[in-house]
Amino acid sequence: MRSPKDFFAPLAVGAPDPVREIPALPSRMIHFFDPSNEKMAAKVPDLAKKVDVLLGNLEDAVRADRKEAARNGLVSITKSTDFGATQLWTRINSLDSPWVLDDLITLVTEIGDKLDVIMVPKVEGAQDIHYVDRLLAQLEARAGLRRPLLVHAILETASGVANVEEIAGASPRMQGISLGPADLAASRRMKTTRVGGGHPGYLVRTDPVGDDLETGRTTYQQDLWHYTVARMVDACAMHGILPYYGPFGDIRDVVACEDQFRNAFLLGCVGTWTLHPVQIDIARKVFSPDPKDVAWARRVIAAMGDGTGAVMIDGKMQDDASVKQCRVVAELADALAARDPELAKAYDEATKEALA
Ligand SMILES: CC(C)(COP(=O)(O)OP(=O)(O)OC[C@H]1O[C@@H](n2cnc3c(N)ncnc32)[C@H](O)[C@@H]1OP(=O)(O)O)[C@@H](O)C(=O)NCCC(=O)NCCSC(=O)C[C@](C)(O)C(=O)O
Numbered sequence: 080m081r082s083p084k085d086f087f088a089p090l091a092v093g094a095p096d097p098v099r100e101i102p103a104l105p106s107r108m109i110h111f112f113d114p115s116n117e118k119m120a121a122k123v124p125d126l127a128k129k130v131d132v133l134l135g136n137l138e139d140a141v142r143a144d145r146k147e148a149a150r151n152g153l154v155s156i157t158k159s160t161d162f163g164a165t166q167l168w169t170r171i172n173s174l175d176s177p178w179v180l181d182d183l184i185t186l187v188t189e190i191g192d193k194l195d196v197i198m199v200p201k202v203e204g205a206q207d208i209h210y211v212d213r214l215l216a217q218l219e220a221r222a223g224l225r226r227p228l229l230v231h232a233i234l235e236t237a238s239g240v241a242n243v244e245e246i247a248g249a250s251p252r253m254q255g256i257s258l259g260p261a262d263l264a265a266s267r268r269m270k271t272t273r274v275g276g277g278h279p280g281y282l283v284r285t286d287p288v289g290d291d292l293e294t295g296r297t298t299y300q301q302d303l304w305h306y307t308v309a310r311m312v313d314a315c316a317m318h319g320i321l322p323y324y325g326p327f328g329d330i331r332d333v334v335a336c337e338d339q340f341r342n343a344f345l346l347g348c349v350g351t352w353t354l355h356p357v358q359i360d361i362a363r364k365v366f367s368p369d370p371k372d373v374a375w376a377r378r379v380i381a382a383m384g385d386g387t388g389a390v391m392i393d394g395k396m397q398d399d400a401s402v403k404q405c406r407v408v409a410e411l412a413d414a415l416a417a418r419d420p421e422l423a424k425a426y427d428e429a430t431k432e433a434l435a
């Protein structure tokens with residue numbers, strides 16, 4: 080382990096200085112596309128106007144015989160597209176695959192100045208991040224990049240979950256972590272074959288009334304991912320990086336998708352993946368705080384003055400801690416509103432109404 084004194088030193092001569100803080104840019108949806116798929120690639124310029132993050136996926140869901148086409152496709156799409164304020168990310172192949180070295184060499188050399196974040200799949204521990212960290216520094220120095228690339232880890236192995244805190248703090252490049260429920264389920268030998276979401280068999284049941292074990296007992300489906308998401312959120316918050324839900328594979332079930340996204344939002348995640356265009360508006364809705372909640376948060380902040388003491392608002396006690404909760408919501412709303420005039424208007428109108 081490096082000394083804390085060296086943590087922010089570049090890992091190669093000529094590499095840019097690591098960032099001291101992870102930028103809190105809107106990233107409500109990380110929209111996945113396969114750069115080797117012509118139909119999807121054709122939609123990229125339009126999608127860039129709608130999403131916070133576009134991610135060119137090179138790993139799973141890209142066929143082995145399309146890996147090079149995906150890598151080269153991402154280079155040419157990137158060179159010919161104006162992404163505006165939308166971030167461009169990529170997911171490279173796993174570190175044990177035959178493709179990852181060429182992924183990194185090609186992408187950093189050809190489009191390193193346009194890429195914001197490199198998502199690394201199947202991260203097992205800090206050692207995987209250290210490997211990528213040094214290699215990126217070497218490639219950045221060679222390409223003459225002035226801005227360091229950031230790294231995002233997918234939490235999708237049992238050992239990754241066991242080591243999530245050290246992964247989150249492994250490098251100043253660490254931007255965030257996403258849940259990878261499909262690989263994680265396989266790695267843990269869970270018995271669900273779904274990509275994210277719940278399972279009707281994972282439930283609790285109310286007690287029996289008398290001797291009748293069968294009738295009148297309500298069951299409640301539980302969230303299979305609660306433990307992992309909560310752990311991931313704590314690890315990220317502890318290290319000043321950003322947590323995300325991952326994929327929701329039942330594209331048709333937009334209702335359960337919204338529920339899963341909202342659970343993650345309420346637990347502390349800043350965004351999610353979108354695998355299909357139909358999921359983009361769901362993510363925008365869920366990961367932008369509700370105007371009523373923003374109005375309430377602003378009202379509490381205004382009433383709390385310097386943020387100390389206790390006041391009563393609408394029958395509810397507010398104090399130093401609750402004003403901090405409100406600041407989380409208000410600051411997120413301000414950051415999103417700065418980029419989204421419609422949202423800014425909705426927040427201001429709701430606030431005016433609440434303060435009237
Ligand atoms: C599910 C699929 C096959 C359905 O694709 P489809 O073509 O059958 O669907 P469709 O409803 O017929 O599509 C309608 C239109 O939307 C287009 N389209 C469809 N999707 C997209 C997209 N993402 N971006 C842009 N355009 C898209 C599609 O090309 C079509 O265009 P058209 O109207 O011109 O014919 C398709 O949406 C897809 O391949 N999505 C991406 C899948 C992906 O990236 N998977 C990997 C991430 S999840 C993962 O890896 C797990 C994890 C974390 O690792 C772990 O838990 O372990």
Ligand SMILES: [Mg+2]
Pocket residue numbers: 139200235259261262
């Ligand atoms: Mg996976």
